[in-house]
Amino acid sequence: MGRTTVSVIGLGAMGMTIAELFSKSGARVTVYNRSAGKAAPLLDKGAALAPDLATAFAASDTVVMCVSNDAAVKELLAAPGVAAAAAARTLIQLTTISAETARGGAAWAREHGARYLAGAIQAAPGQMGQADTPILISGDEQAWAAQRARLSTLGGGLVYLGAEPGAAATMDLATLSWVYGGMLGFLQGALIAQSEGVDVARYGSIVREISPSFGAFFQHEGGVIAAGDFAISQSPLRISVDATERLLQTARRAGLSTELPELTASLFQRALQQNLGDQEVAALIKVMVPDALRASAASKGAPA
Ligand SMILES: NC(=O)c1ccc[n+]([C@@H]2O[C@H](COP(=O)([O-])OP(=O)(O)OC[C@H]3O[C@@H](n4cnc5c(N)ncnc54)[C@H](OP(=O)(O)O)[C@@H]3O)[C@@H](O)[C@H]2O)c1
Known part of the structure; x- marks a missing residue:
């Protein structure tokens, strides 16, 4: 059996870590980044660099995208040749996006004959690939069953939230609300401690x-x-x-x-x-x- 193939779109701090983890797991990795120069360290480790986004989609059965935000995702999915190249591929969207953008991605994938999962990474790049790294996933149930083992390369703390593609984004936002509420409380507590010399x-x-x-x-x-x-x-x-x-x-x-x-x-x-x-x-x-x-x-x- 040939090596599994995965394309990683976006080589920021998180995308780079994702590409490295897939590379280490033995997958044949193709990468694409808007600024191509960032791919150099991965090419030394055997990854291939796609000259454009459509080529990156065409190169692998699974495409993992991790760019900055909703706007970048929308821009990339609208790039020339991408929709045609997406047919029969699985797109795993790991950019932190809104539920609405996640649902838009699912509709886009359906329209172009692709499968779609949307995830939310709840860890920093240095915490990726651990047995308990938390990653929320939602979207196509069959794609989840097929991709679960591959995704576990990125983290063992995978939580599948069901077929509704926006569920991971919503859950991520809900937990973020808890984090920031807790952060404000924590800082107020630090002021109290300081004021009493504790x-x-x-x-x-x-x-x-x-x-x-x-x-x-x-x-x-x-x-x-x-x-x-x-x-x-x-x-x-x-x-x-x-x-x-x-x-x-x-x-x-x-x-x-x-x-x-x-x-x-x-x-x-x-x-x-x-x-x-x-x-x-x-x-x-x-x-x-x-x-x-x-x-x-x-x-x-x-x-x-
Ligand atoms: N870093 C973390 O701690 C962390 C933790 C959890 C989740 N996340 C999520 O992971 C995602 C990526 O984060 P990151 O830390 O890797 O960000 P980053 O280091 O700032 O990298 C951003 C990436 O997005 C690309 N990009 C931005 N706008 C683009 C556009 N219009 N077209 C094409 N490419 C574009 C950049 O390409 P260029 O290199 O060409 O600029 C770069 O590859 C974000 O959604 C973030 O919320 C990050």
Whole structure:
């Protein structure tokens, strides 16, 4: 049997790592990058350089794209000769894109006789290729079955989210929201520690220690929201009303930024006013849902 063939489009920090990992796995790798010079280190390791994008698509049964963003993806898929060269290929889109662009890619692939998967890499280039490297994948079920082993070259933490091509992008964005929310909270905590002369580096390591159990807590709260059953199961909302008020008062007293604690405390206050204090803490989401969305969910029979 011949070697498997894969083309890698985009040789930035991530695309370069992807091409190297495929190369090391024994696949015959063809690469294409807008600035061709970046391919030089890969050519030394046996990869072939395609002179243009259409040639890169034609060269392999699987094409992995990893460029900067939605705009770059759209530009590349519209390049001359690419649609024709995509027939009978599988395009695996690993650029971080919106769900809409992922769905557009799936439609493009369908139209041109190709299969399509869209993924979201949740790791830095230096963390790729590990047993637990997290990569979310969605799209064509048959393509997933066929490509799963190849994709595991890039990371063992593959999570397939189903046939809806935008699912990986949506899940990636949802987790990104959690990361940035956590980051703001972390930085506010660093200000609190500094204001009292407490070691901020130690604070960082304590956050690391407690993160797995808080991860399990959020997993539980996700289940609460999905089930729409907000009866107290772990943590009553009213406890967080007090805690977030304490964060706000501390920030005011110490002259720290009050933007984040004001927002947090006011959301919990609103929940209290709406008599959600004796529900599970995730019931806070009820005050975060815009009215229009609540009305539409109610008309679809979702729990209030
Ligand atoms: N790096 C990370 O830590 C990381 C982690 C997770 C996910 N990701 C995702 O992986 C993707 C790539 O990231 P990266 O770090 O490799 O980015 P990068 O180092 O900035 O590389 C960007 C790549 O996109 C190409 N490109 C940009 N605009 C283009 C266009 N209009 N036409 C053709 N090619 C174009 C660049 O080509 P030139 O070389 O010609 O400029 C380069 O190959 C992004 O979607 C990113 O969000 C990255």
